[in-house]
Structures are given as C-alpha cells and as structure tokens.
Amino acid sequence: MLAAERWPQAVSVDDYIARMEQNRERYLENIERTEITAADREIFGREPLRILVLTEDWCGDSAQFIPVIARLAREVPTVEVRILRRDQHRDLNALYPRKDGYLAIPVVIVMDQDLNVLGVLVERPERATQEIAAETRRFQLANPHLPGINRTVDRMPEETRAAVKANIAQWRVGQQDRFARYLLEDLADLIERARSERVA
Known part of the structure; x- marks a missing residue:
C-alpha cells in the first residue's frame, strides 16, 4: 500500500x-x-x-x-x-x-x-461542507448587488469571488470549535x- x-x-x-x-x-x-x-x-x-x-x-x-x-x-x-x-x-x-x-x-x-x-x-467533514455551502448561499442572497453573485463560485467575476471567499474565511473562524x-x-x-x- x-x-x-x-x-x-x-x-x-x-x-x-x-x-x-x-x-x-x-x-x-x-x-x-x-x-x-x-x-x-x-x-x-x-x-x-x-x-x-x-x-x-x-x-x-x-x-x-x-x-x-x-x-x-x-x-x-x-x-x-x-x-x-x-x-x-x-x-x-x-x-x-x-x-x-x-x-x-x-x-x-x-x-x-x-x-x-x-x-x-x-x-x-461532510457536515462542515454543507454548512459552508449554506453560508455561501446566505451571503449570495444578502448581496445581490455583487456582479455575477448567483453564479457558481468558480464562474463569478474575480472581485465577487474574492468577496465570497473573504466572507467564508471570516465566518469559518467562528465555527472552529464545532468543525x-x-x-x-x-x-x-x-x-x-x-x-x-x-x-x-
């Protein structure tokens, strides 16, 4: 092996x-x-x-x-x-x-x-993946003004993708103990x- x-x-x-x-x-x-x-x-x-x-x-x-x-x-x-x-x-x-x-x-x-x-x-863990997806969706719904926000992350314009990733990175810090x-x-x-x- x-x-x-x-x-x-x-x-x-x-x-x-x-x-x-x-x-x-x-x-x-x-x-x-x-x-x-x-x-x-x-x-x-x-x-x-x-x-x-x-x-x-x-x-x-x-x-x-x-x-x-x-x-x-x-x-x-x-x-x-x-x-x-x-x-x-x-x-x-x-x-x-x-x-x-x-x-x-x-x-x-x-x-x-x-x-x-x-x-x-x-x-x-799969549960963490599901929660990250839910938080990403919440951020998308809360920020309809961002260009291409309703696309999948890999298809968003660079500045929108950066905003999504920054939000997730900050959010994840608060989830450390549960994750x-x-x-x-x-x-x-x-x-x-x-x-x-x-x-x-």
Whole structure:
C-alpha cells in the first residue's frame, strides 16, 4: 500500500510547522484552541493509530483541521501523526479523490500500527461542507448587488469571488470549535467501522 510506503518519508507535525511559509500562526492557534475530551481519549487510545496527512501550507481546510489532529496526537499517546506535502506526492493524492473526482486536500489517512489503512477523510467533514455551502448561499442572497453573485463560485467575476471567499474565511473562524468536533466524530466513526469489520 502506497500510504504505508510513504510513512517513513513523512515529517512530524512540529517539523512541518517549523517549515511552514503560510498559515503557521493559524495552525498554532487552532492547536491550542482544540479540546480533546475524555471520550476522545478513550476512543482514539484503544490501540495505536498512525495518521498520515497530505497537505500544503496555503490550504484553508488544512489550517482548520490538521491542528485538531495534531492536538489529538499531543493528548493521546497512542496516536502518531505525520505529514507529507501533497505536491511531492501527487500519486498518493490521486488514490483518494473527492466524490466529484477533484483531488482535494487535506487527505487524512488513518492506519493501524501495522500501517494497514482503516479509512480516509478527504478535505473536510461532510457536515462542515454543507454548512459552508449554506453560508455561501446566505451571503449570495444578502448581496445581490455583487456582479455575477448567483453564479457558481468558480464562474463569478474575480472581485465577487474574492468577496465570497473573504466572507467564508471570516465566518469559518467562528465555527472552529464545532468543525473540530465534526472532524473528531467523523474520525472516530471511521475507526469504529474499521474495528467492527475486523471483528465481523
């Protein structure tokens, strides 16, 4: 399995952050902000887990979600997280497209201690995606004066697209705690499904 082969090449979270050129402060703030509960410690601490993340510094989803995983590893000794730069490992990224085929990041590959893949989460939790879409629609309806506002984001004029993205970026800051919880719940579900399949 390619993920297992790349594990030795991946760097620790601390090494990755030390080399970051964008979003370093946001990573550090979100690591400190993340709350790991006793239930999280119990679920994620049952057996050793290896979490391999594909990302790039510029990615907003990564700045929001990787710090949550980093904090989990800090709080739960059986969890180890390592990071690879996606642009240097596009072949691995290609194995885990989004449902629409787009190669999004971050890609979070959860493995057991023997580096068998238990499951993968691509980009962000689905609940977060739905809420981002709803906020984008709310912004569109509230700002009919912006040129091309009713088009899909990729077809909007540049200034309108920039306004939409700025709104979402600001809005997402206020959702950090809830989105972090979504991620932890989704990862826990992924691990529990893998455990159930092993027993069955």
